[in-house]
Amino acid sequence: MGSAVTSMKNRASGSGTVQESVQDLDEMWSIVDSWTPKALPSSSCSHLKGWKTVRVFVSSTFGDFHSEREVLIKQVFPELREWCEARNLCLVECDLRWGIPQDTPSSKILATCLGELDRCKQDTYENPLMVILLGERAGWIPDISEVPSEVVEQYHWIPGMSITGMEILHGAYRNSNPNAAFCFRDPSFLGQLPLQELTQYQETGQKALLMQSLKQHVCHRFTAKQILKYKCKVQGKDCTSGSEKVRLGFSCEFTSWILQFLKTRIIETFPGHTEAFSETEKPSWEQTEETQHQLFLQQRCQLFLGRDLEVQRILEFLQVEFKDSTQQINCVVTEAEGGVKLPCTPVLQIISEPGMGKSSLLAACLMRAVEIPNMSVFYHFTGCCPSSAQLSNLAMRVCCHVLPAGPEREDVMQRLRDCSRNEDLKEVMRQILKSSPVSPNKTLCLFIDAVNQLSNPRDVSDLLSWLTTDGFLPPSCRCVFSSTITNAHSPFSLQLELLSPQSSQELAVKFLSRYSKLLCLMHCSPEGGIERDLCGALSELEGGPDIPPLHWVALRRTLGCLLRLGQDHRGRDTLSFFHGSVVKAIELSLLQTEASRQPYLSSMSSYYEHRCSDDMTVVSQLPRLLQEAKLGERLIHFLRKDPRALCIPAQMRAQYMKVLRCSQVCRDGFPRSPALLCSFCSLKTRAFGQLFLNKQSCVVCGATVMINEREAFLCPQHFRHGVSECLVCKTPILGPNKPSPGLLCNFCGFSQTCITIKL
Ligand SMILES: [Zn+2]
Ligand SMILES: [Zn+2]
Numbered sequence: 001m002g003s004a005v006t007s008m009k010n011r012a013s014g015s016g017t018v019q020e021s022v023q024d025l026d027e028m029w030s031i032v033d034s035w036t037p038k039a040l041p042s043s044s045c046s047h048l049k050g051w052k053t054v055r056v057f058v059s060s061t062f063g064d065f066h067s068e069r070e071v072l073i074k075q076v077f078p079e080l081r082e083w084c085e086a087r088n089l090c091l092v093e094c095d096l097r098w099g100i101p102q103d104t105p106s107s108k109i110l111a112t113c114l115g116e117l118d119r120c121k122q123d124t125y126e127n128p129l130m131v132i133l134l135g136e137r138a139g140w141i142p143d144i145s146e147v148p149s150e151v152v153e154q155y156h157w158i159p160g161m162s163i164t165g166m167e168i169l170h171g172a173y174r175n176s177n178p179n180a181a182f183c184f185r186d187p188s189f190l191g192q193l194p195l196q197e198l199t200q201y202q203e204t205g206q207k208a209l210l211m212q213s214l215k216q217h218v219c220h221r222f223t224a225k226q227i228l229k230y231k232c233k234v235q236g237k238d239c240t241s242g243s244e245k246v247r248l249g250f251s252c253e254f255t256s257w258i259l260q261f262l263k264t265r266i267i268e269t270f271p272g273h274t275e276a277f278s279e280t281e282k283p284s285w286e287q288t289e290e291t292q293h294q295l296f297l298q299q300r301c302q303l304f305l306g307r308d309l310e311v312q313r314i315l316e317f318l319q320v321e322f323k324d325s326t327q328q329i330n331c332v333v334t335e336a337e338g339g340v341k342l343p344c345t346p347v348l349q350i351i352s353e354p355g356m357g358k359s360s361l362l363a364a365c366l367m368r369a370v371e372i373p374n375m376s377v378f379y380h381f382t383g384c385c386p387s388s389a390q391l392s393n394l395a396m397r398v399c400c401h402v403l404p405a406g407p408e409r410e411d412v413m414q415r416l417r418d419c420s421r422n423e424d425l426k427e428v429m430r431q432i433l434k435s436s437p438v439s440p441n442k443t444l445c446l447f448i449d450a451v452n453q454l455s456n457p458r459d460v461s462d463l464l465s466w467l468t469t470d471g472f473l474p475p476s477c478r479c480v481f482s483s484t485i486t487n488a489h490s491p492f493s494l495q496l497e498l499l500s501p502q503s504s505q506e507l508a509v510k511f512l513s514r515y516s517k518l519l520c521l522m523h524c525s526p527e528g529g530i531e532r533d534l535c536g537a538l539s540e541l542e543g544g545p546d547i548p549p550l551h552w553v554a555l556r557r558t559l560g561c562l563l564r565l566g567q568d569h570r571g572r573d574t575l576s577f578f579h580g581s582v583v584k585a586i587e588l589s590l591l592q593t594e595a596s597r598q599p600y601l602s603s604m605s606s607y608y609e610h611r612c613s614d615d616m617t618v619v620s621q622l623p624r625l626l627q628e629a630k631l632g633e634r635l636i637h638f639l640r641k642d643p644r645a646l647c648i649p650a651q652m653r654a655q656y657m658k659v660l661r662c663s664q665v666c667r668d669g670f671p672r673s674p675a676l677l678c679s680f681c682s683l684k685t686r687a688f689g690q691l692f693l694n695k696q697s698c699v700v701c702g703a704t705v706m707i708n709e710r711e712a713f714l715c716p717q718h719f720r721h722g723v724s725e726c727l728v729c730k731t732p733i734l735g736p737n738k739p740s741p742g743l744l745c746n747f748c749g750f751s752q753t754c755i756t757i758k759l
């Protein structure tokens with residue numbers, strides 16, 4: 001039906017004969033069908049347990065599908081996100097055409113859209129989850145001269161194809177992607193449209209034929225299970241976005257079909273996440289730990305630079321025969337290469353300043369070591385997650401690696417938990433390593449990254465000394481560790497030198513000036529940030545609305561050589577610097593003074609305070625940022641009044657407050673005066689905190705004090721005019737009504753200084 005109408009129009013407008021156009025299209029499709037994509041290696045994440053990222057790519061022409069996209073954003077994705085989170089999956093929707101700015105160069109749009117589709121492919125073993133909306137419009141067909149040559153080559157661009165069409169070819173058609181949902185909109189509603197709107201929804205001529213052939217080919221290649229044909233009705237006008245648009249309404253079949261399709265395909269693609277996790281099915285302790293180290297390993301491996309010689313030496317070290325600890329061997333690794341005999345302990349240290357790529361080197365070696373036959377590789381990246389900085393955590397992870405699951409392991413784990421002294425820990429660890437049931441010709445290889453980052457300095461020195469103690473590591477074992485601190489007793493060591501300083505400087509000049517804003521923001525969270533948060537903070541910094549997704553993705557792609565894309569333990573996309581020298585370069589060129597950091601810290605804080613929807617992240621980031629930005633008043637307001645701050649442990653809140661307090665000592669025997677509340681204010685609430693009467697609240701942090709309270713005092717400087725004033729209303733305390741003493745909680749009372757807050 002549609003074709004008759006369009007060919008009539010086609011003929012009328014005189015744009016070539018129908019016969020020719022059809023031939024062109026046939027030729028085009030024969031090119032499409034003649035090319036099969038190369039099989040790419042499947043994603044390396046397949047063995048990961050724990051959280052995973054699920055990306056859904058939305059593809060459609062833009063101007064005529066705003067109603068559908070709105071339904072996706074407001075109804076389909078929120079429900080799907082909840083469903084995913086119950087299964088330890090993190091949903092990310094990629095809808096790049098949303099809010100695309102007018103002046104964006106076409107080359108940028110093409111490369112960004114297809115590049116993002118590639119990213120979706122990676123996570124789903126080459127079959128990206130897609131929602132493809134098709135109507136009567138073909139959308140933008142770039143002239144082949146507008147398409148950058150690398151895009152033509154990489155995506156096998158078909159001249160005369162639209163950008164939406166190319167997304168369909170690349171993401172779904174060529175690889176017969178079972179995860180693509182095609183939604184065909186029935187054109188019957190077009191008759192309800194006013195004439196001037198019709199051009200927004202319908203093509204004529206060659207473009208109409210292109211759409212028709214695209215749909216035909218889709219129907220031919222994909223089964224009915226992947227295709228939804230839906231109807232819609234014109235429901236009036238929508239003026240919310242500034243320009244007037246036609247609003248379409250759908251039956252609930254539209255949303256329910258898409259939801260059902262995506263859920264089914266997600267289950268199929270991530271078989272480990274079929275059921276919602278109940279408490280008992282949650283990943284075990286060691287699985288959760290393991291996942292965090294694995295994620296870190298993957299991130300470090302992504303961009304490893306040079307250092308071939310070092311890798312080779314470390315691998316040689318792993319395979320040298322160590323008979324027992326009294327034997328002497330030729331050292332293959334240290335500077336003492338001239339055949340000097342050294343006492344043998346199978347430990348190699350990698351030493352360098354921070355930021356020289358120790359972790360990446362270790363990760364690269366580790367990946368190679370796994371391939372050596374008869375080698376059982378254990379790795380621990382100190383600092384990759386908070387628990388990893390505990391020595392006992394390292395010991396427990398070694399235990400889980402070496403001993404098979406069972407009552408015996410449980411027993412040893414309990415002993416490790418019970419260890420109160422490092423000496424005991426050492427003994428249990430020694431036994432674990434010794435009793436390792438690894439067969440005689442199998443080598444246990446321990447990689448420990450950043451020993452110096454263990455949270456307790458005592459643990460650092462203890463671990464370093466154990467590793468080189470005779471008999472701690474059995475001869476069949478190898479250990480490679482990295483640290484900024486040299487262990488004088490370690491027989492083998494490798495000193496890392498800076499990678500060519502010139503090249504890092506060039507990088508800096510080239511990129512820093514243009515993309516400095518994002519880099520400076522990232523500098524505020526040294527351990528890396530969640531992508532969504534960084535994007536939000538950048539909008540905050542620019543004082544505008546949210547940054548269009550396409551712009552953000554393009555920015556991230558341009559900075560790709562400086563940044564590492566990763567995921568946190570909840571599957572959220574993260575960005576961090578891939579090398580410490582980048583951090584240094586940013587500091588030197590952009591953030592030398594405190595004043596230059598201020599705007600970044602301040603917009604990061606504002607983002608977390610007002611825009612971020614994840615309370616856990618807010619609580620972990622905001623107080624630190626406010627403190628660093630010296631925004632004392634906002635810090636106090638947040639800690640005392642914001643309900644989100646209630647879940648920060650009291651001890652931590654007290655620590656933040658302590659920095660803001662007057663440092664005059666007010667211990668017993670020092671000049672001091674009691675801090676008082678007038679009888680009126682003492683019975684009111686919320687002067688210091690959120691919950692209880694003022695006389696029952698810590699006058700510093702606002703915590704409720706019922707037991708262990710201490711009295712609060714003021715130093716002579718803050719005890720003005722020698723008259724007692726009420727802490728809250730500041731009026732002198734006179735008259736017959738007895739004032740109440742201001743109280744401190746256990747934590748705030750610990751530092752016996754004046755309680756005045758200096759802002
Ligand atoms: Zn307190
Ligand atoms: Zn004071």
Ligand SMILES: [Zn+2]
Pocket residue numbers: 677678679680681682726727728729730731
């Ligand atoms: Zn008062």
